[in-house]
Amino acid sequence: MNRFRPCLLIHHRHLHQLQNAGPLCSQLKSRSVIRFSGPDTIKFLQGLLSNDVRRFGESPHEDNSPVVPHMYAALLTPQGRFLYDFFLYRQSRPEEKLDRNGSVEILADVDGSVLDELLATLKKYRLRSKVDIENVAEDFYCWQRYGRGLSEKTPSVEEPVAASVGWRGGDNRSGNSASRGNDVGWQWFKDPRLDCLGFRGIFPSGTTPPLVESDKETDEEKYLLWRLEKGVAEGSTEIPKGEAIPLEYNFAGLNAISFDKGCYVGQELIARAHHRGLFANVCFL
Numbered sequence: 001m002n003r004f005r006p007c008l009l010i011h012h013r014h015l016h017q018l019q020n021a022g023p024l025c026s027q028l029k030s031r032s033v034i035r036f037s038g039p040d041t042i043k044f045l046q047g048l049l050s051n052d053v054r055r056f057g058e059s060p061h062e063d064n065s066p067v068v069p070h071m072y073a074a075l076l077t078p079q080g081r082f083l084y085d086f087f088l089y090r091q092s093r094p095e096e097k098l099d100r101n102g103s104v105e106i107l108a109d110v111d112g113s114v115l116d117e118l119l120a121t122l123k124k125y126r127l128r129s130k131v132d133i134e135n136v137a138e139d140f141y142c143w144q145r146y147g148r149g150l151s152e153k154t155p156s157v158e159e160p161v162a163a164s165v166g167w168r169g170g171d172n173r174s175g176n177s178a179s180r181g182n183d184v185g186w187q188w189f190k191d192p193r194l195d196c197l198g199f200r201g202i203f204p205s206g207t208t209p210p211l212v213e214s215d216k217e218t219d220e221e222k223y224l225l226w227r228l229e230k231g232v233a234e235g236s237t238e239i240p241k242g243e244a245i246p247l248e249y250n251f252a253g254l255n256a257i258s259f260d261k262g263c264y265v266g267q268e269l270i271a272r273a274h275h276r277g278l279f280a281n282v283c284f285l
Helices: 012-019 043-049 113-127 158-163 173-179 221-229 265-276
Strands: 025-026 031-037 070-076 082-090 106-111 132-135 140-146 197-202
Touching: 012 043, 025 221, 031 043, 031 140, 043 070, 043 106, 043 113, 070 113, 070 140, 082 113, 106 113, 113 158, 140 221
Parallel strands: none
Antiparallel strands: 025 140, 031 106, 031 132, 070 082, 082 106, 140 197
């Protein structure tokens, strides 16, 4: 059953309770983690995914788009239909240096229900590319921090700290230190889709993420209700795989598509539909 449909059946009382709760934190057991590494990592992902993965580089791109530590993207069929979504993270380590080939380690938060199928698809596209693709789901967990107050500009102590290392944020060393789970550099990032969705991150298994209060940790269903109330679908169980056109699910408004990056799998249909104005961007509040 498509999990996105129950949003029409959510009781208003439950939504009201959730809107007044927070900040909440949920481990996303429906998501798994894979790792890309090797000298062709950026080149490989750039030719596959809908977003501009070159923005993981050390310096701003030629069009002055900012360097980012994470992003949302999709893998499509050659006909431009949705297959899988990705939350991509470049872990920031002071000693890390990119070589001329753009070699960098990228972690991806993906739909766990189709993990084996997704890995097989990626390896099919890999061909002779010098990139390793590993299932590290046992080593890392995905988490979401959300609820009342997280998306508001408040003078609270903790939210500016988390926001300082978020989407398109600057290199705030004090913020980085305060929001990390350990000395490796795992941290929260603003959800790249919409501010109202809160913060997202990948953390080592067996650890509790920073800024998480024990009485505020709750099951993933609460996050599902929060996200569906915002009108945002996620994963292959909610977005019909091989059928949905990403623009129908507001992937442009959710910062998952670059219309300037050039060719990637399924790009032709997306570009044509966008430039003809067949789908209007929608911003859910």
